[in-house]
Amino acid sequence: MIARYSRPEMTAIWEEKTKLDHWLEIEVLAVEGMAKIGQIPAADAKTVRAKATYRAAQVHENEKRTNHDVLAFLEEVAHHVGPAGRWIHQGLTSSDLLDTTLALQLVAAADILLADLKSLRKTVAAKAKKYALVPMIGRSHGIHAEPLTYGLKLALMYDEFGRSITRLQEARAQIAVGKLSGAVGTHAHLDPRVETYVCKKLKLKAADLSTQTLQRDRHAHFMTTLALIASSVDRWATEFRHLQRTEVLEVEEYFAPGQKGSSAMPHKRNPITGEKLSGLSRLIRGHAVAALENVALWHERDISHSSVERIIFPDATIALDYMLVLLDKMIERQIVYPENMKRNMELTKGLYGSQSILLALTDKGAARRDAYEAVQSAAMDCWRTQEPFIGHVKKSATIAKYLSPKEIEIACSPAKHFRHVKSTFKKLGITK
Known part of the structure; x- marks a missing residue:
């Protein structure tokens, strides 16, 4: 790298x-x-x-x-x-050195990455708590859906990287294996007790069975785990990049005094950190494909995996370490704009209350199909006129048969969307 x-x-x-x-x-x-x-x-x-x-x-x-x-x-x-x-x-063969050494290197790399992930989650948890009840609009297909909070969005990130830790711990366990079993793995010229002794001293598990090499499914598992973690980094980098778009601007990467965004346009403040993270994730995913190709070696060993591994393991572990630390710093210094979140939430004139009205109608006995059509009609009128959704709901004769104006106002309130934030945080272990 x-x-x-x-x-x-x-x-x-x-x-x-x-x-x-x-x-x-x-x-x-x-x-x-x-x-x-x-x-x-x-x-x-x-x-x-x-x-x-x-x-x-x-x-x-x-x-x-x-x-x-x-x-x-x-x-x-x-x-x-x-x-x-x-x-x-x-009684040894070259791969006894090479594969056991690679195991030591990957274990050491995993330990650094695990520390990176734990630090990242700590930073994300602190931000999630800070913005636990800051409302924003949720989006599906890129279109406004229903409200949530920015804290909940970050709590989801916290949870996802918790799974990254679990996966990497498992991958570390599978790769923490050494072998000193000779040319085809039979211990023909070296007592298995020597292998056990050496591996114990190195804090590795001696392979139960090997050929001239350790089997490459272990290494592919490790690399695909790195690729999955990198994809999670990419997922959140992409999320924040979208939220920084000029017409959205709900969050923004820190822009330092003296920093420049463009050689041509002095006004630019670009999400370059997120873009860098997305780019590096592509590299690691590509290396995962190479690791999978290494699984199918000839008989007890060929050397086709060797040249690949000299590149992909240093590259992927070094890059992912850099990415996790960079993402951690990006979250820590991220600028959040609650006022823009509130502004954007109201762009669709309260349309986020459509499901609440639908369910209120069915609770009162309306047939779901009839209720859906009545609410959709009011919603389409809102889209067309750009007048508040609640006004169109109150004008609907069908809806008026079941809901009073007061009940409509209660149903359209965004408050219900935030009532489980505290219990969700508690379930995730994000507490004050």
Whole structure:
């Protein structure tokens, strides 16, 4: 991922030094595991622990000759260890290092993303409480429907990202698996107890069964989880972008002093943060497709997944980390315009009360079809004349048979739409 969309903590997980350090620790732990079960001398294991190291530059030089990154690394480590180095990589295959290291990297990435999500939800909850009873119009198909509150809209966002946490925790559990089982996964040359020992030390679960690799359904699950979280980010970025449109302007991204919106039009205040979030989400969804393509490997392993994973996992985790932190900041600094919400709610002259009148009529005994047609007729007159809906309702002879003017006024009040806000917040765990 380019530096523009990267944060240092997540980027560090994917640096070469981190990878090679993991490789070294896995190899040393495997030697110690063999010593622990009496397979090799304990003194040799101590020597390996004391002397095992590498020079990244020499690893690169070795790889020019070997055209194999793991062998290049092993040659360099063995050079430093001496005779005891013969036990390094004993009974292992390259994927034992690669897949176990990838598991460690993805677990570390998941932990950062989980922290990001929890921080985001905390910010959203605070905003939801602040605007719990600020009314606005709800929209279906982009058209005014019935009132809700801005706090309820944000509570929905809070709930959605709660599911993101649940999914990512599950994906983390499925990916937190290592393997040291050899060339086709049979432990033919390395006791399974060594695998168990190494994985326990690394806080991973040893795979119950593997081939030369861990199966890629695990990795596809992880990546599709990231894509789903990114899609939730996109969903809310899109929501706020729509609410910032000039003719709506119910919320707005923070616009800093000195910030510019356009090279040509000095008046512009564009929702660039939301647009950036929507764009990056497309990248992550695309990477999810690549991860799904990696599931179908040949027999016990081919290498077709490797080049893909070197790109998609760093890119997706770094990008999503950036996105979640950016969305968190966007919500925290978001400007809300309650007066515009109220203005927009009244644009349709009270048409949001149509269902309330319909139900009031059926409660009084009117046939639903007759009631619907009477209310729709009043609504169409309101659309046509741009006069208040309640006036057309009161003029309807059909409606007047069932409802008094006072009952009509009560039915058209928006108050009923807000009566369950407190209990909804309580159900979601958003409390004062």
